[in-house]
Amino acid sequence: MATMTGQPINRIDGPLKVSGKATYAYEHWDVGEPLYGFIVGATIGKGRIVQIDTTGAERSPGVRMVMTYRNAPAQGPRDASIPSQYSRAYPMLSGPDIHHYGEPVALVVATTYEQARAAASLVEVEYAVLSGHFDFAKRLDKAYAPKAVNAGLATDSAVGNFDTAFKSADVKIDQVYTTPYQFSQPMEPHCCLAVPNGDDLTVYVSAQILAEAHTAIASTLKIDPLRIRLVTPYVGGGFGSKLGIHGETILAALAARALKEPVKIAMTRQQIFHLVSVRPATSQRVRLGAGRDGRLVALGHDVTMFTSPISEYAEQSATSARGLYAAPNRLTRHRLTALDLPRGEDVRAPGEAPGLHAFESAMDELAHALNMDPIELRILNEPKVHPEEGIPFSDRRLVECMREGARRFGWERRPAKPASVRDGRWLVGYGMAAAIRGQFQMTSKAKVRMGPDGIAVVQSDMTDIGTGTYTIVAQVAADALGVPLDRVRVELGRSDYPAGAGSGGSWGASNTCTSVHRACMALREKLRIGKIPAEGMEAEGEIAAMSEEPNYKNYSIFTYGAHFAEVGVDVDTAEIRLRRMLGVFAAGRILNAKTARSQLIGGMTWGVSSALLEDGTVDARTGAFVNRDLAEYLVPVHADIPEIDAILLDGFDGKANELGAKGLGELGNCGANAAVANAVFNATGVRVRDFPITLDKVLPALPREV
Amino acid sequence: MSLSTVGDTKNAENATENAKVALTVNGRVRQLELDPRTSLLDALREHLHLTGTKKGCDHGQCGACTVLINGRRINSCLTLAVMHADDEIVTIEGLGSPDALHPMQAAFVLRDGFQCGYCTPGQICSAIGMLAEAKAGWPSHATADVAAQTTALTDAEIRERMSGNICRCAAYPNIIAAIRDVAEGDRG
Numbered sequence: 001m002a003t004m005t006g007q008p009i010n011r012i013d014g015p016l017k018v019s020g021k022a023t024y025a026y027e028h029w030d031v032g033e034p035l036y037g038f039i040v041g042a043t044i045g046k047g048r049i050v051q052i053d054t055t056g057a058e059r060s061p062g063v064r065m066v067m068t069y070r071n072a073p074a075q076g077p078r079d080a081s082i083p084s085q086y087s088r089a090y091p092m093l094s095g096p097d098i099h100h101y102g103e104p105v106a107l108v109v110a111t112t113y114e115q116a117r118a119a120a121s122l123v124e125v126e127y128a129v130l131s132g133h134f135d136f137a138k139r140l141d142k143a144y145a146p147k148a149v150n151a152g153l154a155t156d157s158a159v160g161n162f163d164t165a166f167k168s169a170d171v172k173i174d175q176v177y178t179t180p181y182q183f184s185q186p187m188e189p190h191c192c193l194a195v196p197n198g199d200d201l202t203v204y205v206s207a208q209i210l211a212e213a214h215t216a217i218a219s220t221l222k223i224d225p226l227r228i229r230l231v232t233p234y235v236g237g238g239f240g241s242k243l244g245i246h247g248e249t250i251l252a253a254l255a256a257r258a259l260k261e262p263v264k265i266a267m268t269r270q271q272i273f274h275l276v277s278v279r280p281a282t283s284q285r286v287r288l289g290a291g292r293d294g295r296l297v298a299l300g301h302d303v304t305m306f307t308s309p310i311s312e313y314a315e316q317s318a319t320s321a322r323g324l325y326a327a328p329n330r331l332t333r334h335r336l337t338a339l340d341l342p343r344g345e346d347v348r349a350p351g352e353a354p355g356l357h358a359f360e361s362a363m364d365e366l367a368h369a370l371n372m373d374p375i376e377l378r379i380l381n382e383p384k385v386h387p388e389e390g391i392p393f394s395d396r397r398l399v400e401c402m403r404e405g406a407r408r409f410g411w412e413r414r415p416a417k418p419a420s421v422r423d424g425r426w427l428v429g430y431g432m433a434a435a436i437r438g439q440f441q442m443t444s445k446a447k448v449r450m451g452p453d454g455i456a457v458v459q460s461d462m463t464d465i466g467t468g469t470y471t472i473v474a475q476v477a478a479d480a481l482g483v484p485l486d487r488v489r490v491e492l493g494r495s496d497y498p499a500g501a502g503s504g505g506s507w508g509a510s511n512t513c514t515s516v517h518r519a520c521m522a523l524r525e526k527l528r529i530g531k532i533p534a535e536g537m538e539a540e541g542e543i544a545a546m547s548e549e550p551n552y553k554n555y556s557i558f559t560y561g562a563h564f565a566e567v568g569v570d571v572d573t574a575e576i577r578l579r580r581m582l583g584v585f586a587a588g589r590i591l592n593a594k595t596a597r598s599q600l601i602g603g604m605t606w607g608v609s610s611a612l613l614e615d616g617t618v619d620a621r622t623g624a625f626v627n628r629d630l631a632e633y634l635v636p637v638h639a640d641i642p643e644i645d646a647i648l649l650d651g652f653d654g655k656a657n658e659l660g661a662k663g664l665g666e667l668g669n670c671g672a673n674a675a676v677a678n679a680v681f682n683a684t685g686v687r688v689r690d691f692p693i694t695l696d697k698v699l700p701a702l703p704r705e706v
Numbered sequence: 707m708s709l710s711t712v713g714d715t716k717n718a719e720n721a722t723e724n725a726k727v728a729l730t731v732n733g734r735v736r737q738l739e740l741d742p743r744t745s746l747l748d749a750l751r752e753h754l755h756l757t758g759t760k761k762g763c764d765h766g767q768c769g770a771c772t773v774l775i776n777g778r779r780i781n782s783c784l785t786l787a788v789m790h791a792d793d794e795i796v797t798i799e800g801l802g803s804p805d806a807l808h809p810m811q812a813a814f815v816l817r818d819g820f821q822c823g824y825c826t827p828g829q830i831c832s833a834i835g836m837l838a839e840a841k842a843g844w845p846s847h848a849t850a851d852v853a854a855q856t857t858a859l860t861d862a863e864i865r866e867r868m869s870g871n872i873c874r875c876a877a878y879p880n881i882i883a884a885i886r887d888v889a890e891g892d893r894g
Contacts, residue, residue, distance in 0.1 A: 014815035015807060017823030018830060020758015020798035027757035113752060114743040187762045187770055187824040187874050236760070236824030237874050269763040466822030466875050598818045598877060605876030630767040630872060637869040639848075641878040642861075 004475040004485055005659075008594035012490070013234075013470045022234045025206040026191040026266050034193060035064055037255055037265035038116035039247060040106040040123045041274060042098045045623025046132030046340045049096040049105060049125055056122035057108055062115030064259055066123065067107040069093045073254055076219040078311070083152070085311060085345070086212040086244030089220040092251050098127065099310055100342045101624040102274025107251045109263055132340035134623040136281045136306050143304045143335035149314040150350055151440070151505070157322055159388055160329035162287075166298035169289025173365045177286065177358035177689045181616030181625070182279040183272070184347045185635060188236020190276055191266035192249040194256035201257065202229045204264075205249050208238040209502025210461040213245045214495045220250050221257070230495035235465040235503075239606075240346035241277045242465070243504045248275075273628035277345030278616065280305035280315055282354050286362035289329075294370050296327035296381045301359055307336040308343035315344070316351030320670070321359050323556060324436050326383035340623055346504070348606055349666040352437055353673065357610060357691060360433035360674030364681065368418075374432055374678070375402045375411065375562075386556040394555040394655035397586035398434055401562040401649065405432070405584035408647065409564040418685035419703050426568030428579070429683025433674035435561030435585065439653075439662045440507040441546035445498035446515040448477060448523050451536040456481055458519070459491045462500035462512045467665055468595030469508060475592060476513040476659065480520030498540065506559075506663025509591055514657040515541045543657070551655045559667045561585035563604065563675035569683045574699035576680055578608055580643040585667055588653035589660035596664055600646035603668020608644075609636045610669075611676035612692050727788045731756065732800030742788055747771045749787035750797060758798035758827045762872070769871030772828035772835070773797050779835025781870075798827035801834070809891065810834055813884035821875035829871045833885045836867045840889075859889050 016022040054066040076089035092104055106123045110116035133139055145155050166172065193204040201223070207213040210230045218225040235242060248265040256263040267275055282305040289298035301318040318332035347353075367374040379399055385392050405411070414430035415421040421428045446460040458477050464470050474488045481488070491497065501511040518541030526537055546552035566579040583604050590596045613634040619626045627633045646668065652660030673691070681687050686701040724739045731754060738753055747764070750756045750773070759782060762770030766784040773782045774796040802808035807815070810830050820826040840859050845852040848866035857863060864885050865878075873881065 010815050011818065013823070014818075014820075015804035015811075017820060017826055018798075018811040018814045019802055019804050019807065020756070020827045021804055022823050023757065024760075024824065026761075027751070029755045029757075112741055112744075113748055114741040118743070185874060187760070187768065187822065187872065189761065235822060237822040239874065266761070269765060269767070466820070468821075594818050595821075598821055598875075598880060601879055602821060602876040605878065629765060630763050631765070635872060635874060636876060636878070637872055638865040638878050638882070639869040641876065642865070644879050 004478045025204045031195045034262035034264045036113040036116045038120040041102040045101040047129040051126040053124040057119040060119035062111040063119045065109040087215045135620040139337040143337040146314045150316045156333045162329045162331035165329035166289040173288040177284045179282045179354040184239035184241030186237025192252040193264040194252040195262040196256045208242045211499040232493035238465040239348040270628045273625045279347035280344040284358040298329040299327040300331040304335040306339045309338040311343040313344035317355035325381040349669040352670040356671040357673040364678040394557045395653040398560040401584040405562040409582045427683040429679045431679030433671040435671040439557040442501035444501040444511040444515040445542045446519045448519040449536045449538040459497040460500040461497045463503045465503045472591040506665040510661040555655045559587040563672045565675040565679040567679040574695040584647045586649045587664040588662035600668035604672045606669040607672020611673040731795045746787045747782040770828040772832040813887045817880045817884040819881040819884040825873045
C-alpha cells in the first residue's frame with residue numbers, strides 16, 4: 001500500500017466545510033432553543049463603577065436576566081502561580097473595578113438576540129474615572145525585567161562581553177524598531193453555547209486547547225471538572241486568540257447554570273478587540289557589530305513591550321536572535337512596562353513575528369552597510385552549533401532554504417543599489433529574511449479502537465482550527481495500521497477523549513500525530529497476538545513533554561525557512577504593493593504537502609500584513625482601541641495578496657520524534673514581515689523602522705528622480 | 707409582500723411586535739414570525755438553522771455572510787429579513803451537499819481554498835455571484851476599459867472583485883485558483 005503520510009490529499013472535512021455543514025460552537029441546534037446573551041462593556045479605561053442601573057434593561061421585552069458584579073455568582077480567582085495563563089480561572093463581573101476599556105460590566109440574557117442587544121443598551125453605568133497609563137512610548141522608562149518570558153524561556157541571555165565587543169567593532173548597526181498592537185481576529189467570533197443538564201454542563205466552545213479550557217472553566221465555576229464536557233468539532237480560526245477561554249465562555253456558563261437553560265453568547269467584532277488577546281506593542285533596540293569581512297563579533301537585541309498589570313505576559317521576542325547567527329559576544333533582554341490595557345496574549349508566532357521583524361531588518365541594514373549580499377552575510381555567520389547553548393542542531397537547513405529560495409525566486413536580479421529599478425509608475429525592490437522557530441513537545445495522548453468491521457476510530461481532544469488535523473491524523477493512522485485511508489475515522493474536539501496537546505505553538509501536528517502513531521503501533525501489536533472481539537480492540541499512545549525527552553535537551557530542535565519578497569512602491573504616492581513572494585521551508589517530515597503549503601502561505605500573508613497593514617491604535621486618553629473593526633484595523637484582502645508560494649524541503653528530523661515531523665503553523669509568519677520591509681528599502685532607499693510601513697512614512701523621503 | 711404584525715407570544719406584557727414574513731430559501735418557502743430588527747443573516751442562522759451562512763463581523767466588513775439573492779451576492783448582515791419576502795434566497799446549503807457538491811464547492815476542496823472554513827461559504831457564494839457579474843460585463847476597479855462590453859477575468863480582476871470577502875487564514879492564492887478553475891471550466 002502506498003504511504004499516505006505526506007500525500008497532498010484533500011481535507012477529509014472539506015466537503016462539510018464547503019457545503020456549510022461543519023458546525024461551529026454557536027451553531028449546535030440539537031440542544032434546543034437557546035437564550036441569547038449580550039455583553040455590556042466599560043466605556044472607561046480605568047476606574048470604578050459607582051452606580052449601575054439595570055431596571056430599564058430588566059423591564060425590556062424578552063429579558064430573562066441582567067448580571068452585574070452585584071449578582072454574579074462567586075467564582076474562582078485568577079491564580080498567577082499556575083504557569084499557563086490559559087489554565088487559570090477567568091472570573092467575570094467579579095467587582096466594581098475597571099481595569100481596561102471594554103471590560104464586561106454586565107451581561108443581558110434574553111429570548112432573542114435582538115432583545116438582548118436592545119436591552120444591553122439600556123444598562124446605565126456611572127463611573128468614577130481614575131487616570132490610567134495608556135501611552136506605551138511614555139512608559140518605556142518604567143520597564144522592569146519579568147522572571148521569565150513566554151513558554152518559560154529566559155528573560156535575558158549573555159555570552160562573552162557584548163559591550164566591549166560592540167564598541168570596538170569595525171561596522172555597527174544600532175537602531176530602534178517599533179511594532180504596534182496587533183490582534184488575531186479569526187473570522188469566527190469568540191463564542192460559546194453552554195447547555196446545563198442538572199448539575200452537569202456541556203460547553204460548545206471555540207477553543208484551541210480543550211484540556212486547558214476545561215481546567216479554566218471548572219476552576220472559575222468552582223465545580224467538579226467531571227461535570228463539565230467540552231465539545232469543539234470545528235474552530236473558525238484561532239491564531240493564538242483561542243488558546244484560552246474568554247469572557248463569553250464564562251458568562252454563558254454562569255447564565256446557563258443560573259437560568260437552567262442553554263445560553264449562547266458571541267462577542268461582536270468590536271468587542272473582540274478589547275476582550276481577547278492583543279499582541280503587545282514593542283520597542284526594540286538591535287545592535288550588530290561586525291568586522292569589515294561581515295563576520296559578526298557582537299549581537300544584541302533588547303525588547304521592551306507593554307504588559308497588563310493584572311496579568312503579566314511577555315512575548316519571547318528576543319529569543320529568535322539567540323539561535324540564528326554565530327557571534328562570540330551576545331546579549332538579549334526582555335523588559336515589560338505596565339499599561340492599563342487589555343491583557344497581552346499569544347498572537348500567531350508570539351515573539352518571533354515582531355522580534356524577527358526588527359532583527360532581520362537590522363541584518364539587512366548591516367548587509368547594506370557592508371555592501372554585501374544579505375544571503376552571503378547570513379551564510380558567513382552560519383553557526384556550527386547553537387551559538388548560546390553550544391549543543392548540536394538536530395536538523396538545521398537554513399542555508400539550504402536561502403540558496404533554494406534564491407534560485408527559485410531569481411534573487412540574482414535583485415537591484416544591487418536601492419531605488420535603482422523602475423517599472424512604469426513603480427519603484428521595484430527585492431527583500432529577503434530568514435525564518436526560525438522552536439519545536440515544542442507537550443504531553444499528548446490518543447486512543448484508537450478497531451472494530452470487527454475493520455474500521456479504526458482515532459480519538460483525541462485535539463482540535464482542527466483549519467490546520468488539517470482531521471486529515472493528517474487519518475493519514476498517519478492509516479500508515480501505522482497498514483489500512484486504507486477510508487478505513488480510518490478521526491474524532492476530535494471532545495473533552496471526553498484523551499487529552500492531546502491542542503492546537504497552539506505549532507506543536508499540534510507533530511505531537512498529536514506522534515501519539516496517534518504510538519496508539520496505532522500498540523494496537524497493531526495487540527492485533528498480531530489476538531483476534532478483535534465484538535466490542536472492538538483498543539490501544540492508547542502517549543508522548544511526554546519535551547522536559548522529559550533527552551533529545552530536546554541535547555539538541556537544538558528548530559524549523560527554518562527563507563522568505564523572498566518583491567514589492568512595488570508608487571513613485572508619486574509611495575503606495576506599497578506586494579508583487580510576489582516565495583518562502584522555502586524545512587520543518588522535518590511533512591504530513592500533508594497540500595495543507596502544509598496552505599498554512600505556510602497563510603503565515604507568510606500574516607507577515608505581509610504586519611509589515612504593511614496591521615496597526616492597533618490606542619486612544620491615549622481612554623485606553624480604547626480606536627480602530628476596532630475590520631474596516632479600520634486593516635488585514636489583507638484578496639487584492640493585497642498576489643502570487644505567494646511556499647516550497648517545503650523534503651526532510652525527516654528523527655531527533656524531534658519518530659515521525660520526523662515538526663510544526664509549521666507559525667514558521668511562515670517568522671521573518672516574512674522583514675522580507676517585505678527589506679524589499680521596501682531596496683525599492684526606495686527609505687528605511688522605515690516604525691512598523692507597519694505605510695505610505696505616509698515613506699513618502700517624505702522618497703527619491704524625487706529615479 | 708406578505709408582511710403583517712402580531713404580538714410577541716413569548717412576552718405578552720411589554721411586547722414588541724413581531725412581523726410575519728415568508729422567505730423563499732433554497733427553493734423552499736419558509737413562514738417566519740420575526741422581530742423586525744432581525745437581519746437576514748440572523749433569520750437564516752437563528753430561525754431557519756441554516757448555519758452555513760456565517761456571522762464574522764455583522765457590519766458588512768468581512769463577507770462571511772454572503773448569500774445570493776435573485777442571483778446577486780449580498781451581505782446578509784446588512785439587510786433585514788422582512789425586506790426579502792419576494793426574493794429567491796440561495797445559501798451555501800442550496801448550492802450543493804457534501805455528497806453532491808456544486809462545481810465551485812468542489813474546486814475549493816481540490817485547491818484547498820480554505821483552512822478553518824468559517825469564511826468559506828461566503829467566499830463560495832461571492833465567487834458565484836462575482837462570475838455572473840463579470841459575465842454580464844460589469845467592470846471593476848481593476849478593469850482598464852470600463853466601457854468595454856466584456857471583461858477578461860484576469861487574476862487581478864478576480865482578486866479585486868473578491869476583496870469584500872476576508873480570509874484570515876489567508877487561503878487567498880488557493881481561492882483564486884479554485885475560482886479560475888471554475889471560470890475556465892465554464893469557458894471550455
